[in-house]
Amino acid sequence: RCGFVAIVGRPNVGKSTLTNALVGTKLSIVSRKAQTTRHRIQGVLTRDTEQFVFVDTPGFQTRHGGAMNRMMNRVVTQALADVDVVVHVVEAGKWSEGDAKLLPLLPAPERTILAVNKVDLLKQRNDLFAYVSRIMALHPFAAVVPVSAAKDKQLDVLLGEIAQRL
Ligand code: GDP
Numbered sequence: 728r729c730g731f732v733a734i735v736g737r738p739n740v741g742k743s744t745l746t747n748a749l750v751g752t753k754l755s756i757v758s759r760k761a762q763t764t765r766h767r768i769q770g771v772l773t774r775d776t777e778q779f780v781f782v783d784t785p786g787f788q789t790r791h792g793g794a795m796n797r798m799m800n801r802v803v804t805q806a807l808a809d810v811d812v813v814v815h816v817v818e819a820g821k822w823s824e825g826d827a828k829l830l831p832l833l834p835a836p837e838r839t840i841l842a843v844n845k846v847d848l849l850k851q852r853n854d855l856f857a858y859v860s861r862i863m864a865l866h867p868f869a870a871v872v873p874v875s876a877a878k879d880k881q882l883d884v885l886l887g888e889i890a891q892r893l
């Protein structure tokens with residue numbers, strides 16, 4: 728199995744850390760050129776039976792409304808529709824407006840995975856349940872995986888959930 732995976736999320740949630748941790752030393756190519764014109768490939772992870780191609784998606788402006796903003800959002804939505812799986816990264820316990828603004832741009836829920844990052848910073852792991860329930864009410868992600876990109880926790884679980892949807 729082989730497929731394209733986009734890692735999305737508001738600034739500072741740990742997207743770069745996660746992408747590096749997932750691809751890490753197994754990085755085989757990094758290219759600024761796209762396979763399709765829409766995507767910049769950030770890294771490829773090849774395992775026994777799967778190949779994950781992590782791609783970058785265009786950034787978008789959320790601060791201002793108007794035609795330009797709507798056009799940019801269309802570009803992002805289209806780019807996200809072109810990948811097989813979208814991983815929306817959020818920070819454990821820290822939901823914000825920036826996270827919410829991405830939800831309407833996500834493709835069908837069955838191709839979206841919620842990665843709740845920085846769980847190493849949580850004092851009470853029980854708090855995650857209420858946090859995740861609130862997000863799932865807004866967008867029913869196909870899978871939810873608490874991870875720590877920095878501490879390399881549960882990344883194999885995340886890869887497993889992605890692989891199931893390639
Ligand atoms: P991005 O803007 O979404 O790409 O976020 P970065 O990957 O640049 O990470 C933002 C900050 O969060 C950096 O200081 C990271 O070291 C930190 N960070 C990322 N993942 C984790 C994590 O799992 N645990 C902790 N404690 N910090 C993290």
Ligand code: MG
Nearest residue numbers: 739742743744
């Ligand atoms: Mg980054």
